[in-house]
Amino acid sequence: MNRKREFIDLSHPLDPNNISLWRTMPPFTCCPIATIEKDTFSIHTISMGTHTGTHVDAPCHFIQGGKSIDEIPIDVLHGPALLIDLTHKRAHESISWAEDLSPYAEQMQPGVILLLLTGWSRYWAKEGQEYFKHPYVEPSVAGKLLEHGIMVIGLDTPNPDVTGSGGHPFHEIFLGGGGYIVENLTNLEKLGSMKLMVNLLPINIVGSDGAPVRGVAWDEPEQK
Template sequence: MLRDLSHPITGGMPVYPGDPTVHVHAALDLARDGVAVTALRLGSHTGTHIDAPAHTVHGGRTMADVALDELVGEAMVIRMPELRDREIYGWEHLSSLAPVPDRVPAIVVIATGWARWFADSRATRHPALASDAARELVARGMRILAVDTLSPDLTDGSSTDFPVHEVVLGSGGLIVENLCGLEGLPARVRIGFFPLRLAGDGAPVRAVAFL
């Protein structure tokens, strides 16, 4: 069984503060033009998407450098319930709810439950991972950090400080943001992230759990 973990892309959908707004409209009409074609205008970090190192790292690799086999594999799901608005949770908190093994799978998913606020103003007040916890996960083998929030860092439209991005993307890893549908997933599950074949700093993805 497959489960879709991605938000649908629709016109006017929420985006990270300052990102391009999303426009979806009919460019050609089936009755008038003989075919239906939809025109899209959106940023590379729209909806459920992946960040390549080039997103925040000068000279970092782009999506053109990311192999497909990096994007599919066993994932560890860490649940962080009952977090407060803008709460920063560190390694002690992360590892207190369930033991984190010395070696983790390449994909680590942190489920905060914040996806339910995706279309609400509370979306920007999501909790964030502390950089020390990100560093420990990378040291234990994580290559992709996936979250159900706008970012693993605090969201502040005026800030240029992204410590978790610096740790994960700075190590050559990848970040997936805005997952949904994580409820009930087992602690270990196979997940795939399938991005548009864009050569730049990131791309929308279809995220899928293989149950």
């Protein structure tokens, strides 16, 4: 008997009244311009930055001449995933290769999507700035991941670098090596010991440096 496949939503809802936005980001708005009562149909206008909510960073976000969102191969952002639990990390604490990620090196193969669980999504849309005091990934990790064939990294934080520091070394190395970064994921703690498959495809916006994602994860049972 086949068991029902469970899907986990990895994207934060986009709600103008319940959202985390860094101070340099434009506000997110979703406003009706036609209603069923008045016009017999409903239409909204949306205004947002390309890095609002759960989204993909394309290489051209930091790399001159890098790929834009519409140039990302579809298959790169869809496939098996490796989840690493880093929920012991504290605010502003670094994530290193030697201490945190090297034990999983054998599982890092080309085509595998790396997901880092910090638990920081619990601060999404909360008062204060705790969400932006997240753990960060040491820049040297970017090169190690690329060496192991990891081309996509996803995090439940707004940034693999230190938000507000003025520097973006991990972005520059990883995107510069042809990688892609998915930020502001959620529900990673629900994935547990699943044999993970994920889909992190963004909206296909021509020429864009980033785009929203409706990320989904599911358990892919082994074939007998």
